[in-house]
Amino acid sequence: MPIEHDVAAIDQMKIKVSGTEERPISTELWGAFFEDINYAADGGLASNLVQNGAFEYNYSDLPRWTNYTAWDKEVTEGAFGAFCISAKNPVTEENPHHAVIEVHKGSLALTNEGFDGMVFAAGQTYGFAIWARSESGAELPLTVELLDENDRSIGSAKVVVPAAEWTELSAEVTASADTTRGRLRLGFSQPGVYAIDFVSLEPRSTYNGLEHMRADLVEALAELHPRFLRFPGGCIVHGNGMDNMYDWKNSVGPVEHRRHNFNIWGYHQSFRIGFYEYLRLCEEIGAKPLPVLPGAVTCPGTDKGPVPIPQSEMGDYIQGVLDFIEFCNGGPDTTWGSLRAEMGHPASFGVEMLGLGNEDQIDAVFESRMQQILDAVRAAHPEITIVGTSGGWDYLLGRETGARMGVPIMDEHQYRAPAWWFRNSEVYADVRRGGPQIYLGEYGSNGNHMINALSEAVAMSYIELNGDVVTMASYAPLFAKCDRHRWTPNLMYFDNEHVYRTYNYWVQQMFLMTAADSVRPVELEGPKMYHRDISDRINLGFGPTYDFDKRSGTVVDFSDIEITLSDGSKVAVPQVRCAEDYVDAGLDLHGDAYTVTMCMTHVRGTQPVNLRLGDGRGSNHYYVSLSSWVRILSSDAQSGDYEIARLPFDSRRTPLRPGTVWDLTIKVADRGRRIQLFINGEEVLDGLDDRPEEPRRTATVARNADRRKLYVRLVNALPSAMDVDLTEVLGDATSLSTVTATVLAADGPFAGGIDEDAPTVAEVRTVNLASSPRYRAEPWSFTILTVPEARDA
Template sequence: MKNKNKWYAAKKTLPGMVACLAAALCSLSANVTYAQQQTAGQPVNGIPAKAISPNLFGIFFEDISYAADGGLYAELIQNRSFEYTPADRRNWHSLTAWEYLTKGYGYGSLSVETKAPVHPNNPHYVVLNVDDAGQEGVGLVNDGFDGIVIRAGEQYDFSVFTRLLSAQPIPVTVQLRSKKGEIYAETTFTAAAKSWKKYSLALTPGKSDDSARLAIVAKTKGILAIDMVSLFPHKTFHGRTNGLRPDLAQAVADLQPKFMRFPGGCLVHGDGLDNMYRWKNTIGPVEERKEQRNIWSYHQSTGLGYFEYFQFCEDIGAKPLPVVPAAVSCQNSGGTWAIGGTGQKALPLADMSGYIQEILDLVEYANGSATSKWGAKRAAAGHPAPFHLEYLAIGNEDKQTPEFRERFKMIYDAVKKKYPNITLIGTSGPGFEGEDFEEGWAFANKYGWQMMDEHYYENPEWFLAHTHRYDQYNRNGSKVYIGEYASKGNTLFNAMSEALYMTGLERNGDVVSMASYAPLLARTAHTSWNPNLIYFTGNSVSLTPNYYVQQLFSRNNGDVYYDNVVSFSPADSHTAGASCVKDTKTGDVIIKLVNAGDTPVTATASLPPLGTRSGMAVITVLSGESKTSTQAVIKTTDFKPGETLSYTLPPYSLSVIRAKTKD
């Protein structure tokens, strides 16, 4: 780091930590004097100890690579409200993913209309004009996202809004069918209402199919308006209405993240001011939400909106960390990626009062009482209790222009004034160094921002060379949130380079408060970015070696760090590293040992000073066949280290030893 950022080397004993952490003593019981010493940063039996963030490892979700629509969001119908446009993707239109169905000698016409829609935020709908229903009817078929995955015997919940435009009611048949027309499930309703009405039905297929289709067929002559065609698996994650795909959501939950950052990413500040992510557009009944173009060249239905994000965080025990635009658009707006990012646009200052109120309203939506204006909207959605928002990030990788800094400070000051207990997070640009990084940190140092968000995607060798990156950060300055990071690949070597780097994050957990790998999810046929933590198709979930590294660190998080516990032989190995933490809630001592090299190394540690109980430990080893393997093997066994730990780490492996200090 440059001197102007006032970084200095932290001494191993960290005597200055005593005063600033003394307040932690009052929250501990009289029976944990040993833990009191640790939390206060005092040496324990001669071993230097310091308090570290208990929320260190979390996740970052962005709707990139079909992570939301066609991914985590369980909706099976693509373009359900006919809102796709060429602005999303050049060859897209209102009937993308739909097919006009005229078989059995039926005929008619199909048009897209905008007069008197279900809601102004959802302006397009289809008008089906049936001149002759023929033998099989006339209608629409949807292919979903690369086909609709259905399972025999499972229930699927169908709904649609219709408006009758002709005189007589129209019988409508809804079918799950194969590409060749074989019918797996069928149900009917009669569209009779002259104003928009929602119909909800259940379908239970008799066969499984990974590429099924949904058909909506009118059986008599007439004219019918159709909108918001939806098909959900009845079994969503935690049984939530408008919920999440169970297997993907469970894979995320199994990480046991301490927090979740959402909804992006570059998605947040968007491609131009009119494409910024505005949270109020994403709450309420789904037919009233405002859809928009996705910066990653597809579409956002906003069915997965702020309520669902907060609810998912609660369901998986992760603290919510929403990110709001800093009133500027992405500097790469308008296709300026290749010419230096000159497309940043700023909201006019005359609009800032209203925009700041929008952000204040978000905090009230999350934390306000059920009788407050925005808390009442949360309660109306089915959650009267607050979501307990503690963190809010302002901006994402923004170019450090005067316009950005002026608006950021206006937002920061206003939120801090009304909600002083909310931790606010700034941004230091898109890289680990450079002009924006330096100016961002200088801005933080000038005003004393609470936390700064750093992002970087680098080669695995970079991570091996920078394991001590945060050793010299200012202990009295802004805390760090590493909102996006990953080595460029999903091999075992990539994962181990990240694991070695993460031992450095634990060692500096007094400065680095949070860290989240990115991106989280990618549909394999629609990847906008690589690498990712989890890959999926319509019927499968693939977990990477990087995933298992994140999982082992997050599941074995601590709140006290012990220094100088482990030594290695050979001592000069730059591909080996360790961290030793304690979870004071359980009393467990956790030692993580990483070998990112191609030869075995031996780790040695003296355990009695840590208070571990002989024979009461387990070891989990993550390894693989080779450096380039994209598959990982995890084994957990009982472990009896003895008073002196002497353990040989296999090449390209992560070993986690969890030892008890209590019965």
């Protein structure tokens, strides 16, 4: 990718103070959100290196998975035996499956591959644990070995499996060499019947003694300095169906008794990181806990929409919510506080907030369930601040509902392309003050390039500017394992050896390290617009179909395709079958206005299909997205997509089904800036893109009175430098010769990406503004100027 700088151009800019009044904002504004998505828990933050150590993997996790997934069965030459699975006489009833190894002759072994291998470091000690028993009436030897990438032993230990009763055995194993593709081998060398379960192997190295968590991931999170940490979700809270709803009681106590479940994101949950471990993590990194419990309904995005807990069971459910607060804060003499004490934490965790629900469908059933929970929590625990949900789509309705119910804070989510963030930087400026405050619980810009990070810097600047009504915000998702993610972007990626900090990460850290308590409205004067050109080319592109779960195999046929040009001439296009591959019609017609007609027949699946106009994918263009959620969007090759019209999402609307036939008419004007969509002769959308320019430079000013610091935040998402006159914002600030500039800059908008470190990092410099209050911001950069001893407003 060539460097996208205009080295000769320096644009002159000026910050103008647009108001004299500083307004206070939330001092708890910036936090983080940890959800078990993209192998963020098992195989990630959880330090256990063994995959499927409880032998509970099955087809509900993934269709091909079995109880022995991640285990290799080994039978030495001349040996005879069998590897079985049993659920009789288990260690625990919650997770009954265990391995039964019958050794009749010679030696057998089970070797665990871990999560894409195991990393062992020479001289490091690893704690091995297993539940085992001999079913042969006599003790049996069990050998534990650490293997390198060539299956050579680089550490070993032996334990003795007792007869009759299940017993937890442990051993310390020290690695004698380094390997990044290691494995764990369990050797069964004596004839007999071994029963084993709950196999684990954890490095003894920790972050400040925080057990059961991978030290480098905790360190990377701690270096963000989040004011709060949300957990566990997200979609994982309400899950996929009633039996998959997150049950907090299933996440505390001995890990053997935490019932495993499938993960809604397509793998397995062992709950080795549950609410107790989460609260300990918050305590260690100095973040306030924001635990989230289901709002008594299941996920609205699943087939046929949400399902509520029966009214007859609401009493038990509400008691469970109250029990959770007792677990967090109750004395050690209470029922659930005593469990917390037994786990090692007699003192209260001091939880002050409780989230209820996630992206739930706001309707009368949901409201009735939520009101019952609210009333009970308020009556028993008035000290707890409830964070409700505004739903997943209609936030205005969610806010109105929250106001009516008296919920103080409402959770909203915004996953948008950079183009949307640049164009909607003041999205929260018009929120009614005096109603529920807003928690932007999940947000991001659909990528990990520098252009994404800069758009998020704009978003965060204006969230901060409205920090009197947006009281908390957390980027999502937090962690993702390289090559194992189903959702991108993520703040950090990791493999078994490294943590990769993205440009998005550095923007977050820059804000978190310069947290403010007040803001001052300003305006940036000068050239700040990016103009997107739209070609006059007329072409059609189809698909690919969006298949999130890789199972639906959506197929759509388009026939009778005809384009009518402005002069009345017509061009026929051959029939197209749209599936997983993008289909380009290959037309090279030209004009500003035209009409497309076609017949769309849905053959298979339920996922959306896109009809792209103009130059199509990879260029500036417009497109129509067709499903039960019909939308017209603009797509910019650099800053992504933004919506210009849609039919609001409704999970109750019938999705496209096999056999559905739509006669489509698409009327295009001004090269796509206006698009009218007709389905079966009825106009369903009329989209007008009336903002062809995109503001790409911003300046905001914030202050921290306790630190006596003034923060000037400058975003330059254009290819030329900008010379910014700071005279009005600096005023009579002192120590202008020692202003600190924290600068994140890149060679171009597409620097950085997924599964890798950002090519550049935030750098701290000292700049002298005493002689001239001007600062030159680099192209493609985000800068925070920290000015000491700013005057009081």
